[in-house]
Amino acid sequence: MSSEQSYTRNQIKKISLYAMLTAVCIIIGYVESLVELSFIAPGVKVGLSNSIACVLVFYGDIKGAFAVNISRILLTALLFGSPVSLCFALAGGIISLTVMALLKKCRFLSVIGVSALGGALHNVAQCAVGLVFVGRGVIFYLPVLLAFGVACGAAVGVLSKLILARIGKSEKNVR
Amino acid sequence: MKKGDIFVIAAVCILAAALAGVFFALKKDGKTVLVKVDNEVVCEYPLDTDREIVLEHNTAVIRNGEAYMREADCKNQICVKSGKISKRGECIVCLPNRVILEIK
Ligand SMILES: [Zn+2]
Numbered sequence: 001m002s003s004e005q006s007y008t009r010n011q012i013k014k015i016s017l018y019a020m021l022t023a024v025c026i027i028i029g030y031v032e033s034l035v036e037l038s039f040i041a042p043g044v045k046v047g048l049s050n051s052i053a054c055v056l057v058f059y060g061d062i063k064g065a066f067a068v069n070i071s072r073i074l075l076t077a078l079l080f081g082s083p084v085s086l087c088f089a090l091a092g093g094i095i096s097l098t099v100m101a102l103l104k105k106c107r108f109l110s111v112i113g114v115s116a117l118g119g120a121l122h123n124v125a126q127c128a129v130g131l132v133f134v135g136r137g138v139i140f141y142l143p144v145l146l147a148f149g150v151a152c153g154a155a156v157g158v159l160s161k162l163i164l165a166r167i168g169k170s171e172k173n174v175r
Numbered sequence: 176m177k178k179g180d181i182f183v184i185a186a187v188c189i190l191a192a193a194l195a196g197v198f199f200a201l202k203k204d205g206k207t208v209l210v211k212v213d214n215e216v217v218c219e220y221p222l223d224t225d226r227e228i229v230l231e232h233n234t235a236v237i238r239n240g241e242a243y244m245r246e247a248d249c250k251n252q253i254c255v256k257s258g259k260i261s262k263r264g265e266c267i268v269c270l271p272n273r274v275i276l277e278i279k
Contacts, residue, residue: 108179146190
């Protein structure tokens with residue numbers, strides 16, 4: 001009955017945790033999609049679900065952050081999106097997470113600054129994808145996308161900071 | 176919150192403002208609107224003549240030198256909410272129907 005590769009207790013815990021976090025991300029993303037922000041630029045979102053990836057990064061679990069974020073993006077695309085929207089989401093998600101993982105080590109920045117830069121670069125990446133799929137005109141959205149991205153990123157950073165402060169108290173229960 | 180945070184947030188905002196300034200200075204009034212479906216140009220109309228452009232899934236309008244998407248059967252309606260365009264290079268995109276309006 002036992003399969004060749006059995007998971008340790010710890011691994012099972014992690015997998016369930018990631019699955020649960022992914023589900024939370026998708027729900028946050030869905031609720032956000034109900035708020036109309038297209039007057040700023042087509043298809044923009046605040047991206048509050050990024051606080052979960054952000055918390056995982058600052059918790060030292062970069063692999064987990066990528067796992068949750070990429071699962072979220074793939075599932076969201078399957079449920080509500082299209083191949084093109086998937087490209088936009090993947091570009092933004094991967095770039096912003098990579099930037100946050102790298103900047104985390106920077107002594108001069110807290111979660112808020114790291115998340116703000118992650119948000120700004122998320123939108124720059126999406127703008128670049130837009131240049132490929134839509135055309136040169138997308139470049140005109142860059143200034144507003146930068147400003148909106150940095151503001152939303154900072155907001156996500158504040159949220160992440162609050163979550164990290166809470167987790168800090170019960171670290172043993174999470175790991 | 177560290178000093179570095181405020182510094183990077185301010186830096187990005189300044190960069191955005193500078194870019195906006197540059198783009199605004201470079202923007203010129205367009206002459207025509209290009210209609211693309213599936214990345215192929217299907218028609219081109221001058222902006223100075225009011226008209227209605229009826230496509231299979233979308234209806235665009237040219238009025239008072241500006242173009243906008245009046246109707247679309249797409250689910251997200253992003254194109255309809257995109258507002259009006261009139262400057263060279265600006266565009267309105269309906270990704271689901273693969274329709275693009277671009278000012279030239
Ligand atoms: Zn549309």
